[in-house]
Amino acid sequence: MVGPPASGVETLAGLLAAHPELRVFPADARVIERVAPSAVPDAYRRLAEAAGVPRxxxxxxxxxxxxxxxxxxxxxxxxxxFLVVTRAQERAEACLTGRMGWRQGARRRLAEATAVGLEVAGWPEALLVEDEALRGSAQATLQRVLRFLGLGWDGALDEALTRFAPHLARRL
Known part of the structure; x- marks a missing residue:
């Protein structure tokens, strides 16, 4: 799952974590930044094993x-x-401003990350997921994501939607 800062990645990850056929790694795992490219598959496997993720x-x-x-x-x-999560530029900027204030070049970096995300979203291995769609119609958006992943709906997602309802109702 990829996306620029403040795009809604955490929200979608929280919802998908409820599905029994998916395991969500901690967002700070940063596996690919810590190992050589040739070691990436083994590093992810070790992380999955350490987390008790079944084969x-x-x-x-x-x-x-x-x-x-x-x-x-x-x-x-x-x-x-790849699930490429995006958020309208002005909403992402407002969210970042509220979270950490503006840092030098933040607007430019956000625009660049959004452009890269849209490029990746054009790949056949990728699905674009708009945060606005998730907030406006969470169940339909999740169903679309699950179809892309080749997974069916699970009742645990109903509970997750209920749990996340207050968060999804917020507009930033």
Whole structure:
């Protein structure tokens, strides 16, 4: 799962974590930044084993910075699927301003990351997920994501939608 900062990656990851056939890694795992490209598959396998992820269960890595490493991830995992999460530029800017204030070049970096995300979203291995669609119609958006991943709906997602309802109702 990739996306620029403040795009909604955490929200979608939180919802997908409820699906029994998916395991969401901690967002700060930063696996691809810590090892040589040839060691990426083994590093992810070790992380999955350490987390007790059973074989056959799919992993979700919600680290937004993976956007910058999407090509390397696809090379390491040719069967990978990418969920590219985006948010309207003005909403992302407002969210970042509220979270951390403006830092030098933040607007430019956000625009660049969004452009890279839209490029990746054009790949056949990728699906564009707009945060606005998730907030406006969470169940339909999740169903679309699950179809892309080849997974069916699970009742645990109903509970997750209820739990996340207050968060999804917020507009920033």
């Amino acid at each position: 056959g269960v799919r992993w979700v890595d919600p680290e937004p910075d993976n956007l910058l490493h999407a090509r390397a991830l696809l090379a390491a995992f040719p069967q990978a699927r």
